[in-house]
Amino acid sequence: MAPEQSNRLISQEARARILVVDDEPRLVSSLASLLRGCGYDVTEANGGKHACELIEIQRFDLALLDLRMPEVDGFAVMAYLENQQPECGSIVISGESSFTAVSRALRRGALDYIRKPFDPEELIATVKGVAGKQSLLKAHEHIQVRLEKSEALHRYIVNSSPDIVFMLDADGRFCFINSKVESLLGYKPVELCGKHFRHILDDRDVAKGIYALNAPNINADNPRTLEIRLKTRGSRRATRHFEITAFPIDPQPWTYNSRTRGGGNGQNASYYGTARDVTERKEAEAFINFQAYHDLLTRLPNRALFKDRLELAITHARRARQQLAVMFLDLDRFKVINDTLGHAMGDRLLQAVTHRLEGCLRKGDTLSRFGGDEFTLLLPSVHGNEDASQIARKLIKTLKAPFLLGEHEVFVGVSIGISIFPEAGDTMEQLIQNADIAMYNVKARGKDSYRFFSESMSIDSTNRLHLERDLRLALERGELRVFYQPQVCAATDQILGLEALVRWQHPERGLLYPRDFLSLAEETKLISQLSEQVLDQACKDVTEWIRSGHPELRLAVNLSPVEVEHPRFVETLMDRVKENRFPPGNLEIEITENVIMNDLEQISQKLRELADLGIRIAIDDFGTGYSSLNYLHRLPIHTLKVDQSFVQAIRSGEDDACIVNAIVAMAHGLKLEIVAEGVETDKQLEYLRTLGCHQVQGFFYGPALPAAEISKLLAQSTVRAAVIG
Numbered sequence: 001m002a003p004e005q006s007n008r009l010i011s012q013e014a015r016a017r018i019l020v021v022d023d024e025p026r027l028v029s030s031l032a033s034l035l036r037g038c039g040y041d042v043t044e045a046n047g048g049k050h051a052c053e054l055i056e057i058q059r060f061d062l063a064l065l066d067l068r069m070p071e072v073d074g075f076a077v078m079a080y081l082e083n084q085q086p087e088c089g090s091i092v093i094s095g096e097s098s099f100t101a102v103s104r105a106l107r108r109g110a111l112d113y114i115r116k117p118f119d120p121e122e123l124i125a126t127v128k129g130v131a132g133k134q135s136l137l138k139a140h141e142h143i144q145v146r147l148e149k150s151e152a153l154h155r156y157i158v159n160s161s162p163d164i165v166f167m168l169d170a171d172g173r174f175c176f177i178n179s180k181v182e183s184l185l186g187y188k189p190v191e192l193c194g195k196h197f198r199h200i201l202d203d204r205d206v207a208k209g210i211y212a213l214n215a216p217n218i219n220a221d222n223p224r225t226l227e228i229r230l231k232t233r234g235s236r237r238a239t240r241h242f243e244i245t246a247f248p249i250d251p252q253p254w255t256y257n258s259r260t261r262g263g264g265n266g267q268n269a270s271y272y273g274t275a276r277d278v279t280e281r282k283e284a285e286a287f288i289n290f291q292a293y294h295d296l297l298t299r300l301p302n303r304a305l306f307k308d309r310l311e312l313a314i315t316h317a318r319r320a321r322q323q324l325a326v327m328f329l330d331l332d333r334f335k336v337i338n339d340t341l342g343h344a345m346g347d348r349l350l351q352a353v354t355h356r357l358e359g360c361l362r363k364g365d366t367l368s369r370f371g372g373d374e375f376t377l378l379l380p381s382v383h384g385n386e387d388a389s390q391i392a393r394k395l396i397k398t399l400k401a402p403f404l405l406g407e408h409e410v411f412v413g414v415s416i417g418i419s420i421f422p423e424a425g426d427t428m429e430q431l432i433q434n435a436d437i438a439m440y441n442v443k444a445r446g447k448d449s450y451r452f453f454s455e456s457m458s459i460d461s462t463n464r465l466h467l468e469r470d471l472r473l474a475l476e477r478g479e480l481r482v483f484y485q486p487q488v489c490a491a492t493d494q495i496l497g498l499e500a501l502v503r504w505q506h507p508e509r510g511l512l513y514p515r516d517f518l519s520l521a522e523e524t525k526l527i528s529q530l531s532e533q534v535l536d537q538a539c540k541d542v543t544e545w546i547r548s549g550h551p552e553l554r555l556a557v558n559l560s561p562v563e564v565e566h567p568r569f570v571e572t573l574m575d576r577v578k579e580n581r582f583p584p585g586n587l588e589i590e591i592t593e594n595v596i597m598n599d600l601e602q603i604s605q606k607l608r609e610l611a612d613l614g615i616r617i618a619i620d621d622f623g624t625g626y627s628s629l630n631y632l633h634r635l636p637i638h639t640l641k642v643d644q645s646f647v648q649a650i651r652s653g654e655d656d657a658c659i660v661n662a663i664v665a666m667a668h669g670l671k672l673e674i675v676a677e678g679v680e681t682d683k684q685l686e687y688l689r690t691l692g693c694h695q696v697q698g699f700f701y702g703p704a705l706p707a708a709e710i711s712k713l714l715a716q717s718t719v720r721a722a723v724i725g
């Protein structure tokens with residue numbers, strides 16, 4: 001014991017409070033003065049009863065007790081003292097040297113005894129010895145309590161840490177882990193102690209964890225920090241994310257403490273570490289990341305991620321000298337459904353559409369929601385157009401079946417524009433833009449179909465802006481012209497009808513054809529104004545010819561899908577007809593099959609109204625769209641116009657020529673009139689004649705011409721075939 005500490009004990013012992021008890025007052029006071037002389041704080045009690053009264057009100061460190069007293073004897077006082085102040089020791093004073101009484105007192109807890117009559121020196125030595133031992137014991141107890149408090153405090157600090165605190169031995173086995181591991185991962189600390197830390201690492205992170213521990217140059221000031229996944233206990237196999245901070249340590253300071261509490265005592269610890277649960281942060285990060293790159297409604301990649309993937313795919317395709325395809329998909333009729341059934345239904349429809357589209361894709365393809373009802377699709381490796389066509393057909397087909405939204409059954413179609421790298425552009429922007437342009441071309445041609453981008457579709461964007469401005473001006477200034485292509489009876493060479501085809505006399509660029517501006521007119525909604533002008537002009541011109549001896553002359557006009565789908569289509573058309581006093585029976589409108597199929601219910605209703613008013617209806621480009629023969633006999637159709645491609649196939653003797661045979665046979669069966677378009681050669685005309693198809697139109701008889709030229713032609717009794725080279 002250090003000298004300083006021993007001094008403190010002696011001084012404590014000197015101040016010890018002593019109760020002296022005897023039934024002989026003289027003896028009490030002599031004992032008391034003797035002890036006071038040694039510096040003790042002495043209280044005198046005359047007899048056992050008095051002693052008990054004092055014990056009740058005062059605290060003592062030591063009692064000197066006479067055993068034999070009347071009424072309340074020394075044993076009784078000892079018992080009382082034991083009960084009231086157990087920490088107070090006692091020395092018994094015995095007049096009898098009787099061994100039995102003393103040994104009985106000692107058995108009951110007396111610390112020592114003094115024989116009467118006493119020797120003052122012996123008495124003082126005994127008291128001193130007992131008081132000294134007493135205070136040592138107290139000091140020990142005091143230290144013990146402090147130690148326990150301190151340990152409890154540290155344990156509290158360690159276990160209340162928001163982090164897992166652990167120690168590993170040199171082999172990586174846990175030798176201490178705080179109780180936090182139980183609330184975070186479900187393991188009891190004791191079950192982990194002795195186990196290798198690999199036991200709780202996610203399998204994917206084992207190598208990373210082991211490597212981190214062996215990294216050189218790590219210490220308390222330069223700890224190793226890493227993010228790792230830990231497995232929770234049990235079968236759920238869930239993992240949580242932790243940020244681990246660990247470093248090697250000098251194991252000396254705590255190996256002395258062998259009291260095991262909680263999860264191990266840290267014996268042989270070589271590493272100290274903490275593990276902070278960062279799962280929520282990680283999940284939030286992952287969500288934010290997902291949100292930044294995905295559309296939350298459909299969970300598809302968004303525009304940003306799509307562009308990123310496309311950029312990568314282009315780099316790859318360029319290096320590997322491969323092709324890739326970008327598709328631009330736009331849902332047909334989505335807006336109508338969204339407006340009539342509400343946004344919630346619209347959202348459900350988009351999800352359902354996404355689900356079906358995804359079913360058509362291969363691994364590695366990226367479908368993204370580009371915005372609204374637009375989707376883009378990246379096919380990172382295609383071999384030629386046929387590959388892409390096949391997917392496009394699949395996509396169109398998968399959306400054909402109706403969608404069930406609550407009790408509503410709705411139909412949507414999709415228009416797809418395709419651009420192929422490198423033919424249709426070698427940058428990301430070009431490929432997307434060109435696919436978009438191709439998609440608009442599909443829309444303009446009656447929707448629900450697909451088209452590959454071709455140069456003729458592209459008008460670069462500044463040009464486009466100029467053109468749009470010019471087109472507005474053209475409508476104001478009346479720069480549009482109507483040309484007429486004769487529909488001729490091949491048997492008599494007589495003109496039966498005239499198809500009105502719009503032209504634009506551009507002040508700088510000369511005569512422009514529909515392919516140069518029609519899709520622009522549709523996109524910019526200028527089409528209705530354009531149509532109105534064409535129709536007015538055509539009605540005027542044809543009325544004149546009708547009055548001048550051609551009462552049967554038919555006027556055929558083309559209508560774009562945008563117009564036909566307009567809710568007030570019938571009224572608008574009839575307004576024009578009435579205003580121009582044009583005989584309805586001489587008017588034939590040309591629409592494509594796809595327009596009809598887009599909304600069979602609505603369109604057939606409108607067509608019926610028109611037919612009832614005497615207007616004739618022709619299906620343009622017949623054979624290139626749905627060719628769903630089902631609707632033909634249910635609709636008031638008068639004429640089928642065989643598409644040019646089938647007529648031109650006659651020349652080359654391709655298999656497509658058979659299609660003409662089929663169409664003509666069918667038209668006859670359904671008692672429909674038939675007009676063959678694009679007739680350019682004698683041979684084609686001859687072939688059509690033998691099939692019994694007599695109405696023809698094409699360069700063989702001449703291209704579309706201005707009204708003045710037509711007047712001249714009509715003045716002759718027949719049209720002479722124009723010879724074309």
Ligand code: C2E
Nearest residue numbers: 500501502513514534558559560678679680697698699700
């Ligand atoms: P379409 O209705 O199929 O018209 C026939 C197209 O074929 C016309 O082209 C015509 O000039 C061309 N053509 C006629 N005979 C021959 C031939 O023997 N050989 C070849 N190769 N072509 C021939 P155009 O005038 O350039 O019109 C293109 C398309 O633009 C038309 O296709 C029609 O869908 C649309 N269109 C034209 N005028 C109007 C209009 O006023 N309103 C609307 N909505 N669309 C129109």
Ligand code: CA
Nearest residue numbers: 499558590620
């Ligand atoms: Ca036409």
Ligand code: CA
Nearest residue numbers: 620621641677
């Ligand atoms: Ca046509």
